[in-house]
Amino acid sequence: MSTAADKPAADPPVEEKGATKDTVADAQKDGATEFMSGSFGLDEPEFDVNVKLADLQEDPNNPLYSAKTFEDLHLRDEIQRGLNAMGFVKPSKIQERALPLLLKDPAQNLIGQSQSGTGKTAAFVLNILSRVDLSSPKPQAIVLGPTRELAKQIAGVARVMGVFLEEKGLKIFEAVRDTSTPTKPAEGQVVIGTPGTVVDMLRKNLIDKRNIKVLTLDEADNMLDMQGMGDQCKRVKNILLPNTQIVLFSATFPPQVLEFANIFAPKANSITLEVDKLTVKGIKQMYLDCQNDEEKYSALVKFYGLMTIASSIIFVKRRDTAAIIEKRMTEEGHTVASLTGALEGEARDKVFARFRSGEAKVLITTNVLARGIDVQTVTMVINYDIPECVDGTPDYETYLHRIGRTGRFGKTGAALSFVHDRKSWQALMAICKHFGVEPTKLDTSDWDDVEKLLKNIMRNARAAVDISDK
Numbered sequence: 104m105s106t107a108a109d110k111p112a113a114d115p116p117v118e119e120k121g122a123t124k125d126t127v128a129d130a131q132k133d134g135a136t137e138f139m140s141g142s143f144g145l146d147e148p149e150f151d152v153n154v155k156l157a158d159l160q161e162d163p164n165n166p167l168y169s170a171k172t173f174e175d176l177h178l179r180d181e182i183q184r185g186l187n188a189m190g191f192v193k194p195s196k197i198q199e200r201a202l203p204l205l206l207k208d209p210a211q212n213l214i215g216q217s218q219s220g221t222g223k224t225a226a227f228v229l230n231i232l233s234r235v236d237l238s239s240p241k242p243q244a245i246v247l248g249p250t251r252e253l254a255k256q257i258a259g260v261a262r263v264m265g266v267f268l269e270e271k272g273l274k275i276f277e278a279v280r281d282t283s284t285p286t287k288p289a290e291g292q293v294v295i296g297t298p299g300t301v302v303d304m305l306r307k308n309l310i311d312k313r314n315i316k317v318l319t320l321d322e323a324d325n326m327l328d329m330q331g332m333g334d335q336c337k338r339v340k341n342i343l344l345p346n347t348q349i350v351l352f353s354a355t356f357p358p359q360v361l362e363f364a365n366i367f368a369p370k371a372n373s374i375t376l377e378v379d380k381l382t383v384k385g386i387k388q389m390y391l392d393c394q395n396d397e398e399k400y401s402a403l404v405k406f407y408g409l410m411t412i413a414s415s416i417i418f419v420k421r422r423d424t425a426a427i428i429e430k431r432m433t434e435e436g437h438t439v440a441s442l443t444g445a446l447e448g449e450a451r452d453k454v455f456a457r458f459r460s461g462e463a464k465v466l467i468t469t470n471v472l473a474r475g476i477d478v479q480t481v482t483m484v485i486n487y488d489i490p491e492c493v494d495g496t497p498d499y500e501t502y503l504h505r506i507g508r509t510g511r512f513g514k515t516g517a518a519l520s521f522v523h524d525r526k527s528w529q530a531l532m533a534i535c536k537h538f539g540v541e542p543t544k545l546d547t548s549d550w551d552d553v554e555k556l557l558k559n560i561m562r563n564a565r566a567a568v569d570i571s572d573k
């Protein structure tokens with residue numbers, strides 16, 4: 104467990120021979136992952152995880168199932184060098200518990216849950232990089248994510264972490280659809296993509312299924328729950344060999360999905376969290392009480408007039424709201440990027456790259472980017488519309504994933520939700536009650552007060568980020 108007291112001295116990330124920032128930067132060409140400050144910023148709260156082993160005879164508290172250091176895992180030398188170059192000093196809680204279970208032979212299934220921004224990607228990527236046989240160029244692992252942005256981000260992490268395995272032949276293949284349907288075979292031991300494209304490629308034998316030994320689903324609850332993707336994920340699994348290691352990760356596993364997850368990944372070891380442990384403590388949660396729907400927009404403009412924020416994401420329910428806000432904020436002189444499902448393929452990549460690079464400081468989006476996206480500079484998330492399920496009930500999970508775009512890996516951030524009527528207020532209160540948080544109320548009738556409060560919060564957030572960057 105990491106506390107402020109046991110943080111390692113703040114050395115800069117290791118730059119060993121041949122493992123310079125440039126080497127890592129080269130592997131980051133798609134801008135998918137950022138050069139990290141290392142694990143020093145990690146200040147995980149004390150919390151208990153529930154570890155359940157498939158073999159009930161075994162003791163989940165056996166030290167063998169916990170790795171306090173990466174060295175404990177005896178990783179391939181090239182992987183350890185990759186971690187050093189990324190500045191990963193020690194495993195996060197989920198990595199500490201999940202990695203020994205993932206890496207154990209013979210391979211076992213795993214269902215892993217931990218809060219947003221706690222390093223789940225590195226956990227499953229490390230497993231894959233440890234398991235691929237580089238003497239063969241054939242696909243050996245598949246990772247599925249719900250969006251092209253997330254799939255590309257994961258591929259970026261795998262490339263950075265595996266940069267020293269490249270000379271041994273490691274290749275990462277992105278299976279996301281561009282303008283045309285795929286016609287060329289997947290080249291690389293690790294295939295990372297969206298479920299539709301991957302099913303398509305498997306069916307057309309563009310992915311050789313015969314050597315696949317690991318199937319990982321990131322944002323697994325989302326992937327298994329949604330009818331379309333759930334079906335596609337099942338198809339992928341059914342095409343693969345029956346002894347494939349199935350790895351499911353997410354910050355949220357609502358009970359009904361967890362049940363299905365246990366069917367999808369039979370006899371899985373599992374690491375789960377109680378619902379009141381799911382919120383990231385470093386995210387200050389607030390809400391802005393607006394008179395009506397129209398006032399939301401003027402409040403948004405006023406808010407951006409008051410604040411200078413490193414980067415922020417505004418989540419809306421509908422594409423047309425995103426378009427309106429984009430237009431009006433641009434007219435106000437803000438550089439914004441708007442990404443919704445209305446955009447496809449490379450056009451989406453371009454918009455997202457503008458945000459990731461910091462050229463656009465504000466991203467307006469719908470739930471498409473609610474999950475997984477890791478942009479370190481995001482200090483504020485705005486829920487312009489409170490997330491709701493198709494039946495109009497509050498969407499707890501999406502709220503958690505949305506606000507988790509900030510406050511990543513021990514950093515602090517703020518989440519501001521707009522409420523404008525009884526329904527939106529009730530929905531937010533239900534969500535906060537569900538996760539056991541008490542949001543701070545900001546009142547638009549006293550902007551001086553709002554400004555003071557926000558500045559204070561953002562100053563604290565910046566200070567915390569500065570410290571963790573040292």
Ligand SMILES: Nc1ncnc2c1ncn2[C@@H]1O[C@H](COP(=O)(O)OP(=O)(O)OP(=O)(O)O)[C@@H](O)[C@H]1O
Nearest residue numbers: 141142191193219220221222223224354475477512
């Ligand atoms: N051991 C580590 N030391 C330092 N930084 C780390 C470590 N593990 C992960 N990170 C960094 O933490 C950040 C968050 O990691 P990641 O994106 O994997 O979170 P996640 O748990 O998958 O979040 P989400 O639930 O939102 O998808 C990344 O920028 C990653 O580089």
